[in-house]
Amino acid sequence: xxxxxxxxxxxxxxxxxxxxxxxxxxxxxxxxxxxxxxxxxxxxxxxxxxxxxxxxxxxxxxxxxxxxxxxxxxxxxxxxxxxxxxxxxxxxxxxxxxxxxxxxxxxxxx
Ligand code: 5GP
Ligand code: ZN
Numbered sequence: 001x002x003x004x005x006x007x008x009x010x011x012x013x014x015x016x017x018x019x020x021x022x023x024x025x026x027x028x029x030x031x032x033x034x035x036x037x038x039x040x041x042x043x044x045x046x047x048x049x050x051x052x053x054x055x056x057x058x059x060x061x062x063x064x065x066x067x068x069x070x071x072x073x074x075x076x077x078x079x080x081x082x083x084x085x086x087x088x089x090x091x092x093x094x095x096x097x098x099x100x101x102x103x104x105x106x107x108x109x110x
Contacts, residue, residue: 004040004094018070022056023063025099034102035073039064045095048084064097073101 006012007026014026017037028036039060045051068074078101083089 002044002094003092004038004096005044008040008042018063018067020063022059025063025067028098032098033100033105035071035078035100037067037099039067039097039099041095046093047090047095048082051095060097064099067099068101071101073099077101079105 001009001011003012007014008024014024014029016024016026018025018039022043023039023041025037025039028038041056041060045056051057064080068078078099081098081100082096083091083098
């Protein structure tokens with residue numbers, strides 16, 4: 001079982017900031033910004049490419065934006081990132097959206 005499935009199951013603890021029937025959002029264990037939250041579907045889906053239910057995307061984005069608004073991240077801005085596959089820099093093989101905020105981010109990414 002992957003590390004995010006273990007968090008979803010409660011086998012590994014995480015600082016959960018939001019949860020509903022389809023997704024959970026929790027703080028990244030090694031934050032890359034003052035605010036670094038991961039939004040994860042409860043179902044094990046390996047990557048963005050593997051999503052077959054397009055309703056999941058709206059659910060996912062709605063959740064991310066609820067978290068953004070709840071934490072007032074929209075005032076100064078934020079970045080949403082989905083790393084996918086080897087070149088995308090994905091290290092955990094369970095779909096997740098990064099919410100990054102609290103500092104300025106450069107562009108293009110490295
Ligand atoms: P990726 O590199 O796949 O886009 O992002 C994976 C993220 O998961 C990384 O930012 C990493 O710090 C985070 N992460 C890995 N293992 C754990 C864990 O056990 N708990 C939490 N909260 N985050 C984790
Ligand atoms: Zn998983």
